[in-house]
Amino acid sequence: MSANLAPESEFSCDLGVNGSNQKPNHGEPRSLRWSWVWLSGSALAMTAGFTASVGPDAATWFGVRGPHCPLEACLGPIACPGCGLVRATCAALQGDLSSAFTYHPGGIVIAALLPAAALLHLHILRGGRVLPGHQKLRRAGYLTLVAAIALGWALRYTLGS
Numbered sequence: 001m002s003a004n005l006a007p008e009s010e011f012s013c014d015l016g017v018n019g020s021n022q023k024p025n026h027g028e029p030r031s032l033r034w035s036w037v038w039l040s041g042s043a044l045a046m047t048a049g050f051t052a053s054v055g056p057d058a059a060t061w062f063g064v065r066g067p068h069c070p071l072e073a074c075l076g077p078i079a080c081p082g083c084g085l086v087r088a089t090c091a092a093l094q095g096d097l098s099s100a101f102t103y104h105p106g107g108i109v110i111a112a113l114l115p116a117a118a119l120l121h122l123h124i125l126r127g128g129r130v131l132p133g134h135q136k137l138r139r140a141g142y143l144t145l146v147a148a149i150a151l152g153w154a155l156r157y158t159l160g161s
Helices: 030-051 085-093 097-103 106-127 132-159
Strands: 059-061
Touching (some): 030 085, 059 085, 085 097, 097 106
């Protein structure tokens, strides 16, 4: 007894590209869209850093105070790991490294990472794809950022500032 089966194409599942579970790529790859976001974000952060007026209490832009630390009310006298990073990064971008170090030592590293991130993502966008070397540089940037914040926080407590 033979079964009358319809052609396989009627029952085939949409497995994506080349029989895998990947969806077909429509337009720009996701990693390239994120490169646009990172490039724009780092350019915006550098512009904000260059245009800020940095003081011992806060960074201001055209007379408007920068963000308040939401953890300050919770932690009290204990500074959170990010306290002073905005001021430090702005001061470092403006070339005032001694003030930047006083506000938060990690701000100097972040000020160096911003143009590095912009150049990396510009290179990705110019080439039209993410290479393994790009991924390694991104990962190194993330780790450097986390280490700068953590070590800067520890250094602030060690030096007593």
